[in-house]
Amino acid sequence: MRTPHMSDILTAPQPSARLSTLDLLEAEAIHVIREVVAEFERPVLLFSGGKDSVVVLHLAAKAFLPGRVPFSVLHVDTGHNFPEVIRFRDETVARLGLHLEVARVQDYLDDGRLLERADGTRNPLQTQPLLDAIAAGRHDAVFGGARRDEDKARAKERIFSLRDEFGQWDPRNQRPELWSLYNGRHTPGQHVRVFPISNWTELDIWRYIEREGIALPPLYFAHEREVYRRDGMWMAVGPFSEPRPDETVERRTVRYRTVGDMSCTGAVESASAGISDIVAEVAVSTLTERGATRADDRISEAAMEDRKKNGYF
Structure with missing residues (x-):
């Protein structure tokens, strides 16, 4: 019986990877x-x-x-x-x-x-x-x-x-x-x-949250909120985020992609009330969550x- 050569081991069919x-x-x-x-x-x-x-x-x-x-x-x-x-x-x-x-x-x-x-x-x-x-x-x-x-x-x-x-x-x-x-x-x-x-x-984060059934704060999911438009973002009306005289308050269905201060974190218009909807929404997004909704990252190019x-x- 022939002893297996190293070349046989290297060329032998390998089991298919099962890890996602x-x-x-x-x-x-x-x-x-x-x-x-x-x-x-x-x-x-x-x-x-x-x-x-x-x-x-x-x-x-x-x-x-x-x-x-x-x-x-x-x-x-x-x-x-x-x-x-x-x-x-x-x-x-x-x-x-x-x-x-x-x-x-x-x-x-x-x-x-x-x-x-x-x-x-x-x-x-x-x-x-x-x-x-x-x-x-x-x-x-x-x-x-x-x-x-x-x-x-x-x-x-x-x-x-x-x-x-x-x-x-x-x-x-x-x-x-x-x-x-x-x-x-x-x-x-x-x-x-x-x-x-x-x-x-x-x-990856949202797919993992969906797979593992991880609970999150409710503002990550679509909800109605009073907001106003500033610098291309929907800012929430609140004690630390008040509209200026020239900014109109509207009630819109929004959600948050990232969480920071109320004064610098914007919402995005979205009807995604469930994780599977958010996964589909994020899959087609062309902006990162910070680039789309964080005013503190817009202070300078290298903020x-x-x-x-x-x-x-």
Whole structure:
């Protein structure tokens, strides 16, 4: 009987792959999350109640079943959040038995460490409270829900992204991540931002939410709301987002593709009240959710990169 030669093994028919794209993305993300917990001492997850952070938290819960998620969650609260998102955040934290750390921008405004911006948005004011909370919690790894398809600056970033002693990011100092090997080395005072869903797209997120039956805040689905048109976006009428005298308030059926401050996050007109409808809608969209609905990303061509260099998400 002939001994099999290596060429026979290499040319033999291989079993067909049975893992879907979502299976592969999920496996990569869970691998990253477990690697961080094994390698770092005090990781924390940035959790706002938005869809991407909800998916990362869901992946973390799957990664450690039947045990509990072995790290805290952190939210930088601007004070201008949608109330339904804050309710969802608190309900999720209570359901999973998590410890929630909250850094409040309002505290910094009250004691003079920060000043209100002329444009009224507080999103860019989150950086200092975030860095202080990371230092106070001695967190050496910080999970985030950023994805490369959202913005050009985020497309430059690795899954493990080193931050220096000031929390700053240098896009020219990126570590290679060959063969899914991640370098978490850092010196005291530094920390690493970790993005388990970096390789996902918005469509992947929604297909995964549909497959896993993940609950989300209701504003992601079509609903009637009083809105007004500004800079090509439908802005919600609210205490932190009031129309100017020349802006007409209308009642329209809208939904949100992304969640941020009420003062800088726009809605899109949509009749998609269910996840399958949203999947179909996103599949034909030609704009990312941030490009279509986030006023804070329109401040300059490099708005996101400038904020990230200073320590933003």
